[in-house]
Amino acid sequence: MNKSKIAYICFDTIPAPKGAAIHITAFTVALAAAFGEIQLVTVSPTVESENLDEISPQVMQTMLAAVGDNLIERILYFRHLLRVWLQSQRFEVVHIRSIYEGFPIALNKQQYCDRLIFEVNGLPSIELKYRYPAVAEDRELLHKLHSQEQICLAAADLIITPSGVTSEYLQSRGVAVEKIRVIPNGVDLDVFTYHNAPQADIPDDHVLNMLYFGILSPWQGVNLAVEALGLVNRDFPACLTVIGQGRDEQIKALKHLAFKLGVADKLTILEPMLQTQLVEYIHASDVILAPLTPNDRNLVQGCCPLKILEGMATGTPVIASDLPVVRELGQDGVDFLLVKSGSAKAIKDGVLRLRSDRQLASQLAINARRRVEEYYTWKRAGDALTAAYCELGIKRAITV
Secondary structure, three states: OOOOOEEEEOOOOOOOOOHHHHHHHHHHHHHHHHHOOEEEEEEOOOOOOEEEEEEEOOEEEEEEOOOOOOHHHHHHHHHHHHHHHHOOOOEEEEEEOOHHHHHHHHHOHHHHEEEEEEEOOOOHHHHHHHHOHHHHHOHHHHHHHHHHHHHHHHHOOEEEEOOHHHHHHHHHOOOOHHHEEEOOOOEOOOOOOOOOOOOOOOOOOOOEEEEEEOOOOHHHOHHHHHHHHHHHOOOOOEEEEEEOOOOHHHHHHHHHHHHHOOOHHHEEEEOOOOHHHHHHHHHOOOEEEEOOOOOHHHHHHOOOOHHHHHHHOOOOOEEEEOOHHHHOOOOEOOOEEEEOOOOHHHHHHHHHHHHHOHHHHHHHHHHHHHHHHHHOEHHHHHHHHHHHHHHOOOOOOOOO
16 A cells, blocks of 8 residues: 555646746645645656656656657556556545546546546647647547547546636536635745835846747737837837747748847847746846737636746836636736737737836836735645545644
């Protein structure tokens, strides 16, 4: 019989400089602190599987290989190794994050666990087409994805999601509201430290530093930030730094767009980096851009944009798209500046406004930090997660 009462299983690589990895790390640490040793099963970054010792107190990680020439092959390979790993094991709780690891568990729930928790951050029936455009025309595949999602949703005893928008979407797919807990993302305030609010005056020759950080997926709207860079430079000098993970063709497209707009020398694209390094770039910036686009991933499925919360914590004002998933996080003109989604001109106008109204920029930064401190810490998220587990009857570990 296994010692751990909880298995947290995800088709993700840990550690990694991505929001998902940060989220998973925070949740597993919180669960281990409340309930004792847990098993964390993730994707191996190599073709070899390996068992590791504690990666944090009472979090025991196993990395399973996901080998194949395409995503489907990698998922099937991972699922096979997961079934082998699960043999002769049974948990009080299995916590999943997607159908990739969760579908075979949902089909055999009684064999593997007493309770199944499905953490829904994104669904492949909506998101996959943005990485693999051909998926949009593959009705058979989309039907399979949707069906597997429904099976996982139905089998789950509890569904956790970071956004009220996502909760509403899941309810539209037949999930009872009583089964859903909305737990927003959090921020590590010891890492995303606050620096002095924006200076009262900007010299005329100051080059405005704009920053985008996060993955370069189409729904993030990074191309709009580049277009806004071109528009801003018609009025005053500015540069844009993009920090995030993207495919070669995505990076080439952004550079080509900047060249076409005559601002190639003002665009810098950097690979993902440690959070401690990222914060240095944030503190050196005048404004953070979060130009989420109006599509089904952001409008229908929903999300909880971690980059916006992390930016809000740092003392650098944030300009973001005016979407419901952003309005959940704060108030326009108080905690951040919201602009029309899908519009580079609107981003440019927002940048001009903050450049000319330094008092507004300063107050936004102050208010944003306070809001994050009150509502969006990983401590708060971890406490909410622990409470949800306790509602299911999972007993806390006895500490001596």
